[in-house]
Amino acid sequence: MEDQWYLPISDELATVDGIIADTIRSKKPELQEMCDYVTSSGGKRIRPALCILAYYACGGTESDEMLRTASAFELIHDATLIHDDINDKSEIRRGRKTVHENFTVTKAVILGDYFFVMGLKLISMDKNIVETIADASKAIAESEFIQKEFEHKPIVTESDYLNIIRGKTAMLMSAAARVGAYLANADHKTTEAISAFALDAGMAFQMIDDVLDVIGDYRSTGKKAGMDIAEGKPTLPVIYAMSDSANGKRIREIFEKRESTDADLETVLEMIRKTDAIDRCMAKAKEMIEIAISHLSSIKDTVYKDSLTGLARYIVSRDR
């Protein structure tokens, strides 16, 4: 199941791709080219999947409305990635130049806005749904500010980190699952259970992303290792490694530097790998995933619930 968690909803995920392509279609050739660039980059479609699986796991039956909403989550997620990459000055994503690198910063700002608005057009005009998405989007913006406050500052704690990744990543994933449950008319307890599942899975997802920044291989991740450290982003592996008795001091020094050289980065990556930071992060992520899965215990066993569990386990076993 772990590798093939998406099989029960592969038709739905294909429909989502179609809805996305139809939604962002533009008569402006350059805008269309940029849209194609983003949608063809092989995103993992995890947010639509969470929405679809939560919906079916809560007893929902085939629904265009749900599929449109699931697609909206991918567009909104893409919008945040496009703007995040500008903010992080990231050059590479999924093995290709980021949007602002391939086009321009100004065009990437507009494209992010465009994706967000087009996502918005797809969602059901229901106060609950819009508020859930707006709250998640607000959390993303706020967490970017908190993250910036901690950039290059070795004082960041694990609790600060958890706070940042909740807003940055987990809230939108949780929103996708919550809205799926809501559209299936799930009762309060079930909705909260499935939202808590996706929130914890989202936290674990970001932890793994941050681990891959240290140990990831370009051929799988499609991005250069160590970029988070170069940008001074306070990630869990770095936080753990900075407290290492043998290497912590030197890691802190490099992390504090505004301009680190490639040699600095190589050194710090090497040092972090020597500490127990990665093992501790992986243990933490796996712990989060088991907590996430435990939230599903009250939900009826179905192939979709199995898929959610599989998706969760995939999150902590992935190498990209």
Add this chain to the structure above:
Amino acid sequence: MEDQWYLPISDELATVDGIIADTIRSKKPELQEMCDYVTSSGGKRIRPALCILAYYACGGTESDEMLRTASAFELIHDATLIHDDINDKSEIRRGRKTVHENFTVTKAVILGDYFFVMGLKLISMDKNIVETIADASKAIAESEFIQKEFEHKPIVTESDYLNIIRGKTAMLMSAAARVGAYLANADHKTTEAISAFALDAGMAFQMIDDVLDVIGDYRSTGKKAGMDIAEGKPTLPVIYAMSDSANGKRIREIFEKRESTDADLETVLEMIRKTDAIDRCMAKAKEMIEIAISHLSSIKDTVYKDSLTGLARYIVSRDR
């Protein structure tokens, strides 16, 4: 009426200011500081006013929902300004540094997203309203792309220009009035009339903005003259001036330059002022405003309709 068009709704506009302040309130001090920076800059609140006046002119009675929606238009407008200023590399707005200049580009990207999302949270969850706003936001994004295509290109025509400003400015103004009429349960004919009014008034509004870029005084406009020309933006005064027999050739040459000096700008502004371009633009804007006002003829006479007319006349008489 022209100078005091807002008097019949001054209480409502004060309420809008309060709603906006409450909506964007954040516990993150830096985010709050940036929000205050934007909202204290003395925007003209024209979009909320259009929404409120359209609502009352269509017989609507006091309504919290309408005031929240009116406030949303200001937040969404602010969001587009924040992102536009990044895209246009503008340094000054309303006599102060633009958001990205005073803070950073990355923070301005996030702040624009934040304002957009917070605006979204305020609107009524009604398919019609969200679609109207989403269509206007889509038009803004698309028109930015069209405008970029024509940057520094002297081939742009008046019709290209009208197409750009419709998407860039007029559509959101029209959306504000349309939603106001809709919330007042106006009939189809009245809704279309008041939307057409605001669309044409919005076109005239942008024409005057573009005229002020050539003849405006920093003390009133709060921005340096000639910035549109420096950025190669195809505005109507420039389009008209480029066809001038005596000065057109030299104006085209400077407009085509990617890097124009302050002396170039002074020269081109001087030359444009010597042509009949400004007179032609003003005549065109006034013509648009009279057309706009004529759309209101079928609407019942009230103090609010008078206000809309006053607002329209203010648009073409303003110096900032």
